[in-house]
Amino acid sequence: MAVRIEVRFKEGVVDAAGEAVRTAVERDLGIDLASVRSVEVYTIDRELKASEVGRVAERLFTDPLTQEYVVGSFVDAQFDWAIEVGFLPGVTDNVGNTARNAVIDLLGVTFSDTEKVYVSRMFLLSGDVTEDDAAFVASHLSNPLIQRVGWKTRGDFLEDMGMGLALPRVILPPADRIDEVDLEVSDEELMVLSRRGVLEGTDEDGSELRRGPLALDLEQLHVIRDYFRGEGRNPTDVELESLAQTWSEHCKHTIFAAQLDEVDSLYKTCIKGATERVRQMKGKDDPCLSVFSDNAGVIRFNSKWSVCYKVETHNSPSALDPYGGAITGIVGVNRDPLGTGKGSHLVMNMYGFCFGDPDYDEPLPTRDPEGMTPILHPKVIFEGVRRGVEDGGNKSGIPTPLGFIVFDERYMGKPLVFVGTVGLMPAYIGGLRSYEKKARRGDLIVMAGGRVGKDGIHGATFSSEGLHAGSPMGAVQIGDPITQKKLGDAQLEARDRKLYSSVTDCGAGGISCSCGEMALESGGCEVNLDQVPVKYSGLAPYAVWISESQERMTYAVPPAKLDEFLELMRSRDVEATVVGRFTDSGRCVVKLAGRSAMDVDLTFLHEGLPRMHLSSSWTPPEGREPDFEVPADMGETFEQLMGRLNLCSREYVVRQYDHEVQGGSVIKPLTGVELDVHNDAAVIRPVLGSNEGLALACGILPWYGDIDTYGMAAACIDTAIRGVVAVGADPDEVALLDNFCWCSSDEPERLGQLKRAAQACYDYATAYGAPFISGKDSMFNDFKGYDADGEPLKISVPPTLLVSSIAKVHDVTSCIDVQAMKPGDSVYVIGVTRDELGGSEYLGMMTGRRASSPGPVGTLPAVNAQAFLEIYRGMHRAIRGGLIASAASCGRGGLGAALARTAMAGGLGIVGDLSQAGAFGVTRTDAVLFSESQGRFVVTVAPDRKDAFEIEMGAAVPLQLMGQISDGPNITLRGLEGGNVVDVAVARLKAAYKKTLDW
């Protein structure tokens, strides 16, 4: 008999969780509640003695100072409505799992696999609330994809003696079938197979039940059919599912690998090609150690240490369950550096979110024509994603000092959630290069970490398709940072004891992909599915093989090291199981209790994928230069601009992410006298005890892509490099990562945009001598649904490229940040300002529409890498020489925003002259102030360093003294025609900057 224990805060103790719900309900739903109290509910699904229950409730679940418990329900509570939210069967219940382990530890009892502890939370609402209101609140507090929710009046609650006992047990019928899938059928039937999946059976009314998309195209299905003809048989379902995973757009990047017009693979030509060219040019200074061949790109940090970096996206899952999607994303990308080379210690996380308008107040689009399943509101997505990255990063003990948030209405259907992780590894482990690994014939395949469940089935094929009403809900899962932390810690111990010869993470495609990839190292593998530990019984063989259940790594362990490896894992409370062995048979063999489930040629598995042939088109946008009047009150315009969603402070998010853990923070996300102004980059000291550092920054400018994705990509690269230069990194030691998040990549125009962006990546990476070391793409970020009238609707994200930079800082003690230091310091503009308002935040504000709509378009900022690189080298020399007091990169919001950040951070004023701001041939004052010309900084210099600064920057660098830091309260700027055009209080700018997202 299961037992329910409720725990609540004692009277008079602040109930932060309850209060947070009350305020959110009032703010977001407009329902006023007198109070909300939260109750934690633990349901122990195991027979225990009453004394044991009491002991557990008292010692474990209750804080004696603040909380009280009851076995059963709090029937004495005063409230009007009770709402209880718990997980659906099979959804990861982290707290429940911890509770179960803690009960075992405290009582010294054992639990069988099916005996669990389930955690749910009850909210007791007091106030004048109708049943509709209660239901509305209940729906707001829960996500039907992962949670169950119930609500009751107090009357019903008393009558029923509580909410009742809910046991979300997973009960599945036994399933050990290995099905033959007949491919000798018509093309139409093959496409049904691709879109809807392998036939599972029929339901009661005789309609087909299918497993969900394989997302293979007809040509791929033909190739598979032909291969199995050669084998003299049809494939099994396991084989077909496995091929679909391995060949998915998500895993094989089929579009980047395709022949596109005359280009033989954008990836090979533009991205990898750029890196090869840069490596040649750099010769002995080439920092690349392992690029594009492992889970993350590895570069040299110094003679003792190497660094790797990977940025991923987790978009589709985050649209459905923002919290689960985001935490799975961040914890998932952590496994990339963990599984790179022989494994690295994780030293930093980054995040990047693209959301719809958080203040959107019109009817939400729906997934179905009847309007039953609206998409989540952008603010709900924002908050869920923010929290997911918070829990994933903070609980893993990895600092998150870098990130960005971009807002655009086109991210409403599908948000973009970028997550990245930097790893650090010794250059050598036991005399061997740490970035090299090789599974050998005879090594055992060991899976360690979490168990396999139904979660994440079809994750890889799912993200290769647009989101629609039939998106499989098994794709949603919730990461568990603590299980992974235990695994990661134990792995590094095993690594240093040289207990395995290779490792990779189980990501998309689960063990089918991890074993399949590692099999390439030895030349084959043989896996026994019956040995794979599962969360619950009843999983079909194909599901065990492709499930993406999280927190797992796959190791190749030599037989001689096996006992020691397993013993180490056991002693760290990490489950590790031998599931097969590596061979050199040339085949990927999977068995279930002796039966053959899969037996496929390894070369076919990895290289049999037919190349796509695609063609593209490109139409340059039509448009004209802005023709509106220069605003009369530039101060007010300036203030408005600083409060724009895309420019304003993100302190709300920054403070909830631990950016100090590991003790290496140098340049933090926020700086200034009041620590509330954003820096351009983050700097960390990854090796305590050394003054060498890493600087990281991002470039993302989707608005530029509305005009031309070539210019967008160029500016993204420049922005990412300029950001790290601004804080003191060496521009000649920068490496880059690319993340393309595109839309409708089956349309020639979109492919044309992709091609131009990729070409710019080649041109500018080579021009800057900055190699791409890793990248990822996500090609179908489209939402297909219905508007409020039930009309079909497609919302596609704007073509989005994130360029992430990682650069060496030779001495972190010479780093600088954005804040003005002293009145009397000189204010310089470095670089040239042009009339390049195209895609700018200012133009967006003034025209009130996207640049893609008819109307003023303007000219995109151009990037002159040769000239800019001279500027960056000059900056680096001057910063290392201690000649610069502060520097702000001119990015979104142009010169104006850079001046504002300099002044706001310093708590000082600026008196300057826009006719001296390095603008040549620019006739509009607003263009001087807000044009987003690339390659520029606002720099302040102490009086006694001025001469040395100008000499160090060199004659080749355009710099202009435009003003001085003042102790007055204002930014005062003379216009091009003389007379002050801006005279605005820094405090006003800052108030606007801080107010927008001050949640």
Next chain:
Amino acid sequence: MGAKPRALVLTGYGINCDRETRFAFELAGALAERVHVNDLIADKTRLEGYQILAFPGGFSFGDDIGSGKVLANKVQTHLGDQVAGFIDDEKLVIGICNGFQVLAKYGLVPRLDAPKIRQSITVTFNDSGRFEDRWVHVKNTSEKCVFTKGIGRLDLPVAHGEGKVVADEQTIRRLEDEGCAVLRYVDEKGEPAGGRFALNPNGSTNDIAGICDSTGRVFGLMPHPERYLYFTNHPHWTRMRDEIRRQGGRPPEAGAGREIFENAVAYFR
């Protein structure tokens, strides 16, 4: 000068500040080791061989059920005798952030009724209902604690969602009277934060940021001294460096957080 004291820095189950805490003790002159809690439970390592025991920050067991609670239970269940003996031997124990939560829920601080071990304070959710990462000013208001000898004011970072110290009035009064309220949140001038948010980041009773036991040898605190080992950790370091340079000076290398660890090492010399 005696031999270097040995510090055991606990790891495992989501503890995550163990590396920098070990480094802090090494910098301060100790021989420090990270030891997995299960290796102590399995008796592969014994506490007897060490002079300092550190419960580092992190998210042991994910803060599930209650921060520090599950680890406190685990250590008490399996290692209770060793820990009690360690403290009786006049050795030092420090708990930082999650480690402080462990010590509080274990009952090792303030332990006003020693030798009894009973939880008398708790560390609970911030009033803001949020995780807060920010720097705070703290002031040493006790002569008793070994770890804070000679320290006046200190800037340190906090990063937690559950840092509010709560106890009944009598316990608060006693721990203040008996010199166990070691660190308090203050403003930039050193005046009490008086509960004002951000200066006092969590709403902690009487601005209490750190507590020691009745011997002064067991110390728990919410702020992270191991995150301020370098001058460049300070959020205003670029500004401070600029000031120093303009006056012709050279900025320091060390961060003031080291003093906490140096005091621990000095205790054994």
